[in-house]
Amino acid sequence: MQYLSANCIIPVTGEPCYSSVLAVNDDGTVDGIYSESNPGIPSAKIQKYDGILCPGFVNTHCHLELSWAKGLITKGEGLDGFVRELEGLRKKTPDTSIQQAIEKATHDMQHSGIVATADIANGNSTADFKSRSRHYFHTFVEVFGSNPAFARIIFEKAVQLKKQFEKSTLPGGVSIVPHATYSLPEELFRSIASQENENLVSIHHQENPDENSFFQDGSGPIADRRKMFNPDIPAFRGTGKRPIESISEYFNRNQKLLLVHNTVSEQQDIDFVQHYFDRAYWCFCVNANLYIEKKLPDVNLFRSNGCEITLGTDSLASNDQLSILEEIKTIQHYFPEIPLMELIQWGTLNGARFLGLEHKLGSFVKGKSPGIVLIEHVDISTLELKPESTSRLIIPAKI
Numbered sequence: 066m067q068y069l070s071a072n073c074i075i076p077v078t079g080e081p082c083y084s085s086v087l088a089v090n091d092d093g094t095v096d097g098i099y100s101e102s103n104p105g106i107p108s109a110k111i112q113k114y115d116g117i118l119c120p121g122f123v124n125t126h127c128h129l130e131l132s133w134a135k136g137l138i139t140k141g142e143g144l145d146g147f148v149r150e151l152e153g154l155r156k157k158t159p160d161t162s163i164q165q166a167i168e169k170a171t172h173d174m175q176h177s178g179i180v181a182t183a184d185i186a187n188g189n190s191t192a193d194f195k196s197r198s199r200h201y202f203h204t205f206v207e208v209f210g211s212n213p214a215f216a217r218i219i220f221e222k223a224v225q226l227k228k229q230f231e232k233s234t235l236p237g238g239v240s241i242v243p244h245a246t247y248s249l250p251e252e253l254f255r256s257i258a259s260q261e262n263e264n265l266v267s268i269h270h271q272e273n274p275d276e277n278s279f280f281q282d283g284s285g286p287i288a289d290r291r292k293m294f295n296p297d298i299p300a301f302r303g304t305g306k307r308p309i310e311s312i313s314e315y316f317n318r319n320q321k322l323l324l325v326h327n328t329v330s331e332q333q334d335i336d337f338v339q340h341y342f343d344r345a346y347w348c349f350c351v352n353a354n355l356y357i358e359k360k361l362p363d364v365n366l367f368r369s370n371g372c373e374i375t376l377g378t379d380s381l382a383s384n385d386q387l388s389i390l391e392e393i394k395t396i397q398h399y400f401p402e403i404p405l406m407e408l409i410q411w412g413t414l415n416g417a418r419f420l421g422l423e424h425k426l427g428s429f430v431k432g433k434s435p436g437i438v439l440i441e442h443v444d445i446s447t448l449e450l451k452p453e454s455t456s457r458l459i460i461p462a463k464i
């Protein structure tokens with residue numbers, strides 16, 4: 066048994082604990098949180114830390130395959146400029162550099178306290194690494210392509226890619242998902258929906274206002290791009306509805322659905338999702354939003370609606386690091402009224418719930434093995450993070 070104490074222990078389920086000791090079995094499972102003065106705790110064996118102890122973080126949105134692009138993409142150019150620049154650079158990057166970047170990014174991510182990651186794959190460049198890695202990944206094989214004539218080929222390719230990832234993943238650890246609300250024809254959405262499984266679905270959602278205008282009346286940059294790349298298909302006239310409402314018929318109501326970004330989502334979007342879906346999660350990737358669009362989602366709107374919020378890092382193409390603590394620091398900087406306890410729940414337990422790992426991860430509850438993170442350089446009296454706050458994993462999770 067190991068006994069750990071710090072200035073504060075955040076169990077996630079329950080109030081922060083002071084003058085307390087976290088008892089952890091040698092296999093990483095939590096035994097419990099006890100008072101320092103409990104006579105059953107051998108005080109000589111207590112390892113004392115300065116800072117906060119919390120469970121391992123869950124990253125619900127990442128593109129590990131883009132790790133090679135760290136520091137290469139111009140900030141603040143908008144999504145359109147971002148995608149163009151990325152495509153141009155990708156062709157010039159050798160495979161060995163891509164592999165090294167994937168490995169280093171995962172190492173750094175784990176070191177910062179992330180114990181499980183939902184990761185998007187458009188190709189197989191992360192497959193070999195994931196088969197060797199001990200990090201927990203759920204892989205989302207992503208499909209897109211507006212031309213219905215290619216829908217069958219695109220989906221078939223995704224099925225093959227899914228099989229490749231499944232070779233080294235726990236059952237249910239790979240799903241085929243739509244890239245975004247606007248980048249697939251009905252045929253592809255229906256193929257995804259036809260998979261007989263309980264799989265998780267993730268989709269990029271309302272990353273900028275172009276998505277809203279595309280569905281409103283078929284106007285704007287997304288429509289222009291669609292026309293440029295697919296001159297033969299009929300123009301899209303819009304649905305007059307909001308993006309997620311426009312595609313909702315392709316999903317079951319009880320589909321576990323992760324909406325990623327939500328930068329321009331408004332009350333009417335939240336109303337629709339809460340009315341239609343039983344199990345929707347809203348993932349924020351705030352550092353990536355600032356990197357690409359220089360805009361943040363209306364975080365308090367989601368809080369006041371009782372939305373289940375998770376956190377993601379997005380990729381190193383649009384973030385300086387893959388760290389959930391850095392995402393929390395940014396949210397706390399722009400929304401100082403949100404208590405740290407709540408932010409840590411978004412970055413731990415809520416993500417674990419989305420991945421279906423809440424029986425193992427996300428909180429310090431007896432029998433779970435969520436990994437233990439030490440957050441250092443914190444203002445303990447107010448439970449606020451400082452610019453210099455850091456996090457590191459001191460005990461790994463067991464999944």
Ligand SMILES: [Zn+2]
Pocket residue numbers: 126127128185269325379380
């Ligand atoms: Zn993304």
